Amino acid sequence: MATSDSVERSGHKAWLYHIIFEANTPLAKAFDIALILSILASVTLVMLDSVQSVHEQWHRELYIAEWIFTIFFTIEYLLRLYCIGKPVRYATSFFGIIDLLCIIPTYLSLFVAGTQVMLVVRLIRVLRIFRILKLFHYVGEATALARALQASRRKITVFLITVLTMVTVFGSLMYVIEGPEHGFTSIPRSIYWAVVTLTTVGYGDITPQTNIGQMLSAMVMIMGYAVIAVPTGIVTVELSQTMKRHMTLTCVGCGQEDHDADADYCKYCGTQLSRRDGKRRQVIPRPLPDLQHSTVQKDEEPPSGKSG
Known part of the structure; x- marks a missing residue:
């Protein structure tokens, strides 16, 4: 029974992982689109809130909308930590820190006075679009530009x-x-x-x-x-x-994305990668050549006798 529960929990995490971190299924693509729209909407709210006339007229509505987005991003951040293999490594990664900085200012506004200026930090949410869109899936990976x-x-x-x-x-x-x-x-x-x-x-x-x-x-x-x-x-x-062909798949263990198309294991942590259909890549070892029969023998020429 314990084994069955463990397998079910592992399958549940894998299901969440493929939705949140991958973009190969309709459900995962729908999640990414919803997340992109939420990011753009939240960034737009921050910009509108900086306009004095809009802030005076729609302050309450903007405040409620900001909390809705903050709660949504908080749940999404916690789900990322829950379903990934190494949550600490993800939390200390670049995008993990970005995710955390996106939600901290709103919570700090409850306890610390004068943090309205700090709410501008929410604008860095737009950086997360680069991960979701995987822009260089279309024009090359970001690492290719860096290289x-x-x-x-x-x-x-x-x-x-x-x-x-x-x-x-x-x-x-x-x-x-x-x-x-x-x-x-x-x-x-x-x-x-x-x-x-x-x-x-x-x-x-x-x-x-x-x-x-x-x-x-x-x-x-x-x-x-x-x-x-x-x-x-x-x-x-x-x-x-x-720029070469790179995978848009993310390593289950560490969350890194820039893997070569023919890679079977993550080059950062060694975790076996998944194919685009979500299944594990099958590593088929190539057989070594038979050295005893590797010598090429010339074919014997047929006798050139005349027909009598």
């Missing part, structure tokens, strides 16, 4: 050094050409103009007045398009080379 940035860090560093050199040279030239009488009162201020112009921002607070200065300014603005295109191309190339 692409890491792989291109030297190229980007060289590019930034080149840009800093360019703005220093252009700023110094503009300081010599225009001078303090046209607003270029110092080399640092001229470098500021070069940065604003090279990045195609163009505030217009400092503008060259001489013909040579305007020609230099036009050249810097044209080069600004290359400044935008070069880092974009670097990261795009690295991203296309780095």
Whole structure:
């Protein structure tokens, strides 16, 4: 009887786990959609509550709605801790801390006065959408972008050094050409103009007045398009080379998601992964080659006798 209860409890946790952490069944997708809508609605309420006129007219309604969302997120957070294999590891993970920070401010408002400003922390709920949507299920995983940035860090560093050199040279030239009488009162201020112009921002607070200065300014603005295109191309190339097929499944043990498509075990905790249909992956060992019969023998040529 105890074994039956244990199996039933384990099956109940697995059922909750696949609904909350996975997105492979209609029920799990419906849960994710409901959670996304709740997050967006709660963030919208926080923004509306910061408007003085809305706060004065709808304060009571917004307060009740906030508590409804807080209770919903609290239940969801507790269910995540309940059904995952290692709750402590999840609670101390990035999204686990985000989940906790989403609900703490509302409860603190009951005991500590003046925590209304702290309620802005609820805006970090929008970060949870990245986990639910698994945006990089469509455009690559977030880790692929991180790997692409890491792989291109030297190229980007060289590019930034080149840009800093360019703005220093252009700023110094503009300081010599225009001078303090046209607003270029110092080399640092001229470098500021070069940065604003090279990045195609163009505030217009400092503008060259001489013909040579305007020609230099036009050249810097044209080069600004290359400044935008070069880092974009670097990261795009690295991203296309780095991004591979990743699973959207989450490890039952630790909650990590960035697993390769052919992975059988979690690379963080070693827990066996589940297939998209919720079943365990079957690890079939490959048979070793038979070394005794691995020698390739040439076929004997048939006799070439003439027919008589």
